[in-house]
Amino acid sequence: MRYLLRRAGFYLVALWAAVTFNFILPRLMPGNPALAYLAKIHSQNVTTAQYNAMLTEFGVNPNVSIFKQYFDYMGALLHGQLGISVSQFPSQVSTILAQSLPWTIGLVGVSVIISFLIGTLVGMLIAWRRGSFFDTAVPPVLTFFSAVPYFWMALALIYVFGVGLNWFPTDSGYDVFNVTPGWSADFISSVAQHAILPVVTLVLGSLAGWVLTMRNTMITTLSEDYVLMAQAKGLPERRVMFNYAARNAILPSITSFSISLGLVVSGSLLTEIVFNYPGIGFALYNGVQGDDYPLVEGCFLMIALAVLAANFLSELVYTFLDPRVRQGRN
Amino acid sequence: MQQLQGAANLTEPTLDPNIGTSNIFFKAKGRAGGLLRVISSNPKISTGLGIVAFFVLVAIAAPLLTPYDPNAIIVRGSLPPSSAHIFGTTGLGQDMFAQIVYGARVSLVIGFFAAIGSTVLQVFFGLTSAFFGGLVDDILSVVINVFLVLPGLPLAIVLAALASNADSANKNEFVIALVLLFTSWSYGARVLRAQTLSLKEREFVAAARATGETSLRLIFTEILPNEIALVASTFIGTFVYAVGAEVALEFLGLGDTSKASWGVILYWAQNNTALITGKWWQFVPAGLCVAILCAGLAFINFGIDELANPRLRVERPRRRRYLPAKKKAVEA
Numbered sequence: 001m002r003y004l005l006r007r008a009g010f011y012l013v014a015l016w017a018a019v020t021f022n023f024i025l026p027r028l029m030p031g032n033p034a035l036a037y038l039a040k041i042h043s044q045n046v047t048t049a050q051y052n053a054m055l056t057e058f059g060v061n062p063n064v065s066i067f068k069q070y071f072d073y074m075g076a077l078l079h080g081q082l083g084i085s086v087s088q089f090p091s092q093v094s095t096i097l098a099q100s101l102p103w104t105i106g107l108v109g110v111s112v113i114i115s116f117l118i119g120t121l122v123g124m125l126i127a128w129r130r131g132s133f134f135d136t137a138v139p140p141v142l143t144f145f146s147a148v149p150y151f152w153m154a155l156a157l158i159y160v161f162g163v164g165l166n167w168f169p170t171d172s173g174y175d176v177f178n179v180t181p182g183w184s185a186d187f188i189s190s191v192a193q194h195a196i197l198p199v200v201t202l203v204l205g206s207l208a209g210w211v212l213t214m215r216n217t218m219i220t221t222l223s224e225d226y227v228l229m230a231q232a233k234g235l236p237e238r239r240v241m242f243n244y245a246a247r248n249a250i251l252p253s254i255t256s257f258s259i260s261l262g263l264v265v266s267g268s269l270l271t272e273i274v275f276n277y278p279g280i281g282f283a284l285y286n287g288v289q290g291d292d293y294p295l296v297e298g299c300f301l302m303i304a305l306a307v308l309a310a311n312f313l314s315e316l317v318y319t320f321l322d323p324r325v326r327q328g329r330n
Numbered sequence: 331m332q333q334l335q336g337a338a339n340l341t342e343p344t345l346d347p348n349i350g351t352s353n354i355f356f357k358a359k360g361r362a363g364g365l366l367r368v369i370s371s372n373p374k375i376s377t378g379l380g381i382v383a384f385f386v387l388v389a390i391a392a393p394l395l396t397p398y399d400p401n402a403i404i405v406r407g408s409l410p411p412s413s414a415h416i417f418g419t420t421g422l423g424q425d426m427f428a429q430i431v432y433g434a435r436v437s438l439v440i441g442f443f444a445a446i447g448s449t450v451l452q453v454f455f456g457l458t459s460a461f462f463g464g465l466v467d468d469i470l471s472v473v474i475n476v477f478l479v480l481p482g483l484p485l486a487i488v489l490a491a492l493a494s495n496a497d498s499a500n501k502n503e504f505v506i507a508l509v510l511l512f513t514s515w516s517y518g519a520r521v522l523r524a525q526t527l528s529l530k531e532r533e534f535v536a537a538a539r540a541t542g543e544t545s546l547r548l549i550f551t552e553i554l555p556n557e558i559a560l561v562a563s564t565f566i567g568t569f570v571y572a573v574g575a576e577v578a579l580e581f582l583g584l585g586d587t588s589k590a591s592w593g594v595i596l597y598w599a600q601n602n603t604a605l606i607t608g609k610w611w612q613f614v615p616a617g618l619c620v621a622i623l624c625a626g627l628a629f630i631n632f633g634i635d636e637l638a639n640p641r642l643r644v645e646r647p648r649r650r651r652y653l654p655a656k657k658k659a660v661e662a
Contacts, residue, residue: 144621148620299484
């Protein structure tokens with residue numbers, strides 16, 4: 001229990017760091033959001049009073065002490081207030097994010113699960129058949145795929161399967177013209193169809209990591225004595241492979257989950273932008289395009305929060321799976 | 331994006347003493363041409379180095395390879411590939427081949443400098459944290475781990491967007507390299523910290539300490555040289571990340587969109603809807619170049635992994651049913 005509390009404490013620190021970054025970064029940059037906003041709407045005719053009012057509205061008035069700004073900012077965050085979007089005025093940033101988040105979580109969640117299952121299985125098999133044709137051929141091919149930028153993979157898939165063969169839709173999260181969102185069969189099948197190409201993009205991009213991690217740890221486990229013992233007992237090959245070698249090799253894959261999740265989320269941002277998929281990445285892109293500070297920052301905060309939560313979950317799973325950690329905490 | 335391959339090392343707190351210390355490198359130093367032999371004996375390293383060397387040569391020799399100025403509008407826009415313009419032309423009518431060749435310079439330079447800077451940070455954080463231990467380690471570890479769990483690319487996008495928002499003159503290579511440096515150092519720092527933790531307990535370090543060497547000397551002449559293979563591998567991992575992220579940032583329009591580079595080519599291809607209108611030559615070459623360059627760098631890294639960790643090497647002829655025999659053979 002103490003171990004878990006310590007980890008929870010760490011994630012709180014990480015969250016605080018993310019929030020503080022969000023506070024400090026715009027203030028470190030030259031210029032300020034009020035000036036950027038004025039430049040955006042091409043307006044120079046503001047009085048000093050108006051300008052000061054804008055500074056206060058953006059929370060960067062130099063007459064207010066930095067500490068007060070900071071506490072005001074934290075207080076607003078705790079109330080779920082992320083400010084008002086400049087580019088989609090007058091929507092609340094939190095409303096935009098609430099609409100986008102489920103799409104991203106769905107996309108990333110499905111992709112990570114598929115890619116973890118396939119990748120771990122392939123890694124296990126090629127380690128078992130070490131030095132075979134597949135073991136020499138699969139890693140370089142996957143390396144190439146993972147070196148392809150996510151967004152370019154998305155572009156290529158759109159070109160071949162969307163525009164060329166016209167098999168799958170390439171735009172948006174569902175058929176916006178013919179289907180209304182809701183728990184109807186039409187809507188769900190539309191969502192599934194629209195998700196196929198983005199999911200394939202993310203799976204292809206992240207597969208190599210799982211395969212190589214699994215292969216490398218599996219090779220180490222295969223030289224353990226208990227694997228030899230299992231073989232000497234004459235256990236079926238499949239049982240040795242799954243229950244003895246793979247079972248013990250899978251832990252590092254779960255630990256590397258946190259790093260790979262960050263990469264998949266990054267990839268998903270770019271993938272969403274290419275597919276106009278209505279998730280956080282697309283909202284972030286709109287924010288960047290529209291010089292929309294509050295939206296950009298809200299997106300980053302939301303992404304950070306989601307990644308931290310997922311990491312904490314993976315650590316809980318790890319604690320549950322690894323008896324050494326379990327005993328260490330007692 | 332290739333940082334995963336080191337994950338197995340990362341997770342084992344008690345590292346194999348041979349991992350990362352790689353005697354091969356030091357044996358090689360003793361013999362003339364030894365390093366060359368190590369490189370050429372490992373097909374992954376030689377393939378990877380070949381690919382990277384190819385791109386470096388292309389970038390240097392750009393003016394010799396094409397008569398065109400990459401940014402000059404020379405002909406009608408969106409011409410398909412022909413003998414005069416082997417990669418066709420962009421939507422504006424610039425020569426695509428010239429853009430690709432000159433664009434290699436941008437990717438390589440940004441990637442290289444971001445990776446160098448990031449590696450300096452990695453070494454600083456990783457070694458300081460592990461070597462001094464105690465409170466220093468506690469604080470630095472938290473900093474490293476916080477940066478590790480915060481997703482890098484979104485942070486990079488936010489930083490680049492803020493910088494260009496404050497002043498549009500900030501849309502340049504230097505800012506992008508800085509942003510990438512800042513968002514990429516944590517993974518390597520953690521790997522180096524783990525390795526230093528095990529190295530600093532070794533006898534040769536204790537011996538040097540007993541002779542009264544200063545901490546600075548211990549770090550730079552005893553510990554650092556012994557994990558140089560690991561530093562090299564995290565450097566290359568960061569290089570891969572930096573090249574990929576640089577192209578991604580430029581693709582989002584956060585770079586200098588008036589200057590030819592791989593990311594900017596893709597940015598214009600996307601903005602001119604090259605895809606839907608079937609102008610494949612406007613996005614295929616740039617994407618393939620990124621992929622091949624990054625794959626080449628990743629191959630070098632796999633090769634270094636194999637050199638440093640003999641268990642990953644494939645032995646031939648292999649006898650799968652007698653695994654322990656092989657294990658002994660490797661250890662001997």
